[in-house]
Amino acid sequence: MTDAGDGTTILFAEPGARWRSVAYGPLLCLIVLILEMLTSADVHWFALVFCAALIAGFVVLQVIAGQRHVSVELTDTALRDGTETLALALIDAVLPERDEESWDDEDWESARSLGELSGVPRRRKGIGLRLVDGELVQAWAKDHRGLRAALTTAVGGAVVSDEAPPSAEETEDRHSENGADR
Known part of the structure; x- marks a missing residue:
């Protein structure tokens, strides 16, 4: 349990998306860049920097949307699923x-x-x-x-x-669907 800052206690939270996922695309481009430098191949500086920025830009949009629309937070006063809050x-x-x-x-x-x-x-x-x-x-x-x-x-x-719990008689007469217990 943590404090939300406004006097309520957070009982459960899911962020929806995490900011660390923005780094995955640029990291992959960096690995490709290092491999190109080690293998003495032509280094594609512009293409790798462009791809890293493009991938990071798209993922930033996805993270913002994920945090807005699929995050969950339960406090001691309300439940928020996405953009809707229910007392x-x-x-x-x-x-x-x-x-x-x-x-x-x-x-x-x-x-x-x-x-x-x-x-x-x-x-x-x-x-x-x-x-x-x-x-x-x-x-x-x-x-x-x-x-x-x-x-x-x-x-x-x-x-x-x-439902009411099954009676002892119903429990005794219940068989599995494939008939293996008969």
Whole structure:
């Protein structure tokens, strides 16, 4: 937990993109330059400097976009996914993870995702949230289990299940799909 500077405590954070990735392209060009100098080949100064600057420029744009649109921050008062901030007081419950063995989708999987993107960003997983007005939304993060645990603690309750636990009779009659346990 860290202090955000405005009196709130950061419980979970993902930057979305890191500035160190800007250096990868110029570093590769530097390696090529060194190899050209060591092998006594023609050194392509202009091309390598131009490519390094061009690659770095494009990556700077990607980092700025990543930090704006796919960063996540959970404080003790709000959850920010991308450009959308949701007050924790508006969250009624953190819904359970999708059952991987179930053929049916959870209701929250088709709900609106937080942020201004049309869905959950690539390489991120959704987390179902029920708001106090009954609306379902999806929060998302790369480390979805870490965000789920922090959200559950911050909202002040356990993960809510919409189903009743199976009875002992149902558990005994349940067989695997391929029939291997019969």
